[in-house]
Amino acid sequence: MTQLVRDQFADLIKEGLKAAQERGELPKFELPTIVIESSRQPEHGDYASPICLRLAQEARMSPREIATRVAAHLPPAPFVGQVEIAGPGYINLTLATSWLASQVERILEAGDSFGQLDLGRGRSVQVEFVSANPTGPITIASTRNAVIGDTLANILTAAGFQVEREYYVNDAGSQVRKFGESLYARYLQALGQDAPFPKDGYQGEYVTDMGQEIAQQEGRRYIEMERADAVRALGREGIARVITWVRRDLLALGVEFDTWFHEKHLHESGLFDRALQMLRDRGYITEREDAVWFTSPDLDADAVLIRSPQVIPEPDERPTYLASDVAYVWNKLVERGFDRAIYIWGADHHGDVPRLKAVARALGLDPERAVIILYQMVNLKRGEQDVRMSKRAGEFVTLRELLDEVGADPIRFMLLTCTVDSTLDFDLDLAIEQSDKNPVYYVQYAHARIASMLRYATDLEWDAEAPGDVSLLTHKSELALIRKMLELEEVIATSATQLAPHHLTFYAKELATAFHAFYRDCRVVDAEQAALTQARLMLVRAAKTALARVLRLMGMTTPDRM
């Protein structure tokens, strides 16, 4: 498992500080966290630490003076090329070129696992995402959810966490009944009956289609039941069918879940009753007029309703949404024992965050273990034109349609191009366009180009797999490419720490750029220079490894031809 150079450099500085203190060259003080940043400008080397700027006050010395004394005591390390004191008192590190070149071998040895870190130290984390109502097709918003969740799961896995992907099937709410009623009406209509369609029912065409399909496949089976039984049975049946679509479409997007967790289970298993009792025992429950309320000092509101006499749920239904959350968070963090449970919610649910946190605390759990990621909405566009969607009228662009029109790779890349905190404009025209305006292909092109080069070399009877002398890799563009490849490890680390998947797209573009620059400057296959050719073929293969890794982290394909 690799330790990041950044962290190793921090350790060196810490050693340098301690050594200087021991020799009395610096006054004694508590060592703060050593901040290491990547230099923005090449003149500042690869890494820079502003730590001496911060220490100046406490040490009552100029930052530059401190930096000089620290630098004098830095222990040696293979990656250290040059250390300089610069500006107001930064300690700048330039990596050793020989060490950089040697990293090519490390990358090739690591292969597909290049970038694997151990930040998680095996701790378990569940990522629960999408979890859209199983009463209709997946929409663009849920698609963003899917891409964020799945990519985050990939990142966390790469960072060394045990990750489980979960889809929470909301099959215990009143929406299920409403869906059953809508489907029942369509079913009757399909059989030629003049059935009234429920107010606020599901108007989408898919309900009509499904009603016809069921009428065709199952004939008069439901018409012969009691209405209430038929509605319930059709609700179940409809949900089962919708889940089949959802599973299929998400799979086509490259998203696969470990667990499909049914909300009903929380109630049927009696967990909700037990969780409610725990809250009661701990004094978080008040009852007035037969209604059950959750109260907590962590809440803005006085109380949140858990169960009401106005709503009498069926045995497998939930009393309120919060009721399920109570049981579910206990299930995640205690029964199944995940160290962390990550929830990915649309920002329209932000009001529920404090409630879930309050519930977790009330159950005696550390609320920090429940992490909620809120993402903003998606605006669908065609060029300048807004694509209007209305879920109520059943008009919306579904994941299925997006897959047919755009394809999985552009969907995934586009939905990762900005932070989850920003509303995202998804331009269908741009996503489809196979041109240089579309950044999706920029990255994949670099990968395909490498594959093509390796084919070319092989055709000329070079052994592309043969070991070479990496110390020949000294060109500025070669070293820049290696630096960029190594950055993948840091990108994984920061993305995992910040739970921010968008960094991958930016990194992927930069990596492709670094490769194209190398390609421009350095001829790889050259009969006149056999040794250099072998060394560069190694570099090219390493670049392919890194590109493939970041593409897979984003859930994209790695084409050898385009």
Place this chain on the structure above:
RNA sequence: GCCCCCGUAGCUCAAUUGGACAGAGCGUCGGACUUCGAAUCCGCAGGUUGCGCGUUCGAAUCGCGCCGGGGGCGCCA
């Protein structure tokens, strides 16, 4: 009324969570293919980081107050 997110180059977005001179892509204009993929590369131009105070060695980033856009606010999920 209260809560959340956003406001950065003409457009779409970054900025390693407080660090050095705020960076990319697209768009504009100009340039590069008889040699490994031109879906590429190179160059030019483009900024009071919405506005105003404050915190400190240092602010796009933190705090307060405004302005503008989006979303939410008890039995929908």
